[in-house]
Amino acid sequence: MRYDVAVIGGGPSGAVAAAILAKAGLSTVLIERNLANVKPCGGAIPLGLIEEFNIPDPLVEKKLSKMSVRSPRGRKISMEMPNGYVGMVRRERFDSYLRDRAVRLGADIVEALVREIKPATNGHSIHLSKGHAPIEADFIIGADGANSKTAEELNFPANELQVIAMQQRFHYSDTLKPYEDLVEIWFDGEVSPDFYGWIFPKTDHIAIGTGTEFRKHDLKSLQKKFIEKIGITDKPYLDEAAKIPMKPRKSFTQDRAILVGDAAGLVTPANGEGIFFAMRSGKLGAEAMIERIRNNKPLRSYEKKFRKLYSQIFFGLQVLQSVYYKNDRLRESFVAICQDDDVQQITFDSYLYKKMVPAPWSVQMKIFGKNIYHLTKGS
Numbered sequence: 001m002r003y004d005v006a007v008i009g010g011g012p013s014g015a016v017a018a019a020i021l022a023k024a025g026l027s028t029v030l031i032e033r034n035l036a037n038v039k040p041c042g043g044a045i046p047l048g049l050i051e052e053f054n055i056p057d058p059l060v061e062k063k064l065s066k067m068s069v070r071s072p073r074g075r076k077i078s079m080e081m082p083n084g085y086v087g088m089v090r091r092e093r094f095d096s097y098l099r100d101r102a103v104r105l106g107a108d109i110v111e112a113l114v115r116e117i118k119p120a121t122n123g124h125s126i127h128l129s130k131g132h133a134p135i136e137a138d139f140i141i142g143a144d145g146a147n148s149k150t151a152e153e154l155n156f157p158a159n160e161l162q163v164i165a166m167q168q169r170f171h172y173s174d175t176l177k178p179y180e181d182l183v184e185i186w187f188d189g190e191v192s193p194d195f196y197g198w199i200f201p202k203t204d205h206i207a208i209g210t211g212t213e214f215r216k217h218d219l220k221s222l223q224k225k226f227i228e229k230i231g232i233t234d235k236p237y238l239d240e241a242a243k244i245p246m247k248p249r250k251s252f253t254q255d256r257a258i259l260v261g262d263a264a265g266l267v268t269p270a271n272g273e274g275i276f277f278a279m280r281s282g283k284l285g286a287e288a289m290i291e292r293i294r295n296n297k298p299l300r301s302y303e304k305k306f307r308k309l310y311s312q313i314f315f316g317l318q319v320l321q322s323v324y325y326k327n328d329r330l331r332e333s334f335v336a337i338c339q340d341d342d343v344q345q346i347t348f349d350s351y352l353y354k355k356m357v358p359a360p361w362s363v364q365m366k367i368f369g370k371n372i373y374h375l376t377k378g379s
Contacts, residue, residue: 260285
């Protein structure tokens with residue numbers, strides 16, 4: 001069968017793109033290798049995303065306004081969002097809902113593994129796993145994650161920086177009860193030498209995980225140490241692991257194909273946030289695809305717009321990670337700075353809607369001075 005657009009990958013970026021394309025009247029197929037797949041992910045989403053994509057309340061298992069950060073020496077800084085919350089979703093339910101919405105709007109869905117993508121007249125021929133006929137498509141959106149087969153087959157530039165993350169799910173216990181309504185982040189070299197550890201509560205379980213640069217450290221040992229430090233003696237009921245690409249590819253658009261979400265490398269450094277940028281890139285990419293098909297406008301407008309909107313955020317977080325994640329002395333400094341009320345306000349305001357919120361000049365100078373002080377002192 002032939003389609004205007006084939007979307008390869010049924011996570012948030014692909015499902016959002018497929019829904020927008022189908023709603024616009026373009027023939028669309030969403031190809032997902034495993035509809036029962038559980039994506040390893042903390043599942044934290046900001047208020048701005050919930051509002052923009054009309055995420056129904058039952059999918060948001062927790063609305064958390066309290067969080068804390070811990071330093072290597074055990075220093076704990078507690079914070080609270082005054083004007084919003086972090087939404088917690090369970091990826092198997094969240095992704096399924098987004099795919100169902102795309103189907104309701106008119107997209108076809110195929111559960112199959114992409115084996116090969118070949119050039120065809122005015123488009124591509126997508127060869128699938130055994131038992132599925134090839135799919136012809138004029139255009140392709142690659143939404144198939146960090147190990148994107150689409151990117152490989154179409155010769156996009158490589159994903160340069162990849163973190164490997166591990167997460168375990170635990171049923172609630174007396175040890176974990178204090179985290180029932182609290183997000184906690186651990187900046188500790190024993191938990192992660194170059195990233196961080198997280199504790200994210202859901203309705204009936206706690207998700208606990210850590211990450212490190214791919215092939216650089218023993219991830220299982222780091223996770224084991226994290227669990228020991230928290231004091232958990234219970235066994236997890238589910239283990240998960242996945243690669244996270246934390247730097248946009250040098251290019252993620254071609255004449256007849258684009259990449260979105262993790263496939264494009266659109267996960268922010270320092271905090272590893274991916275769902276927001278996956279869904280936003282899926283939306284922007286689909287809108288550019290509609291313009292390409294209807295008005296012959298170049299697909300590069302999608303990449304240009306995405307970079308204009310978010311390059312400052314990616315750059316700022318990259319600087320933060322490169323400065324403060326090098327060693328435990330600097331992590332102590334970072335956690336100390338988090339105690340500042342203005343730092344918390346700027347962080348939360350920027351997080352909720354992913355916009356760089358300028359602070360008054362006096363506040364900027366105060367924060368700059370505190371950075372210098374703590375970097376020098378190391379605490």
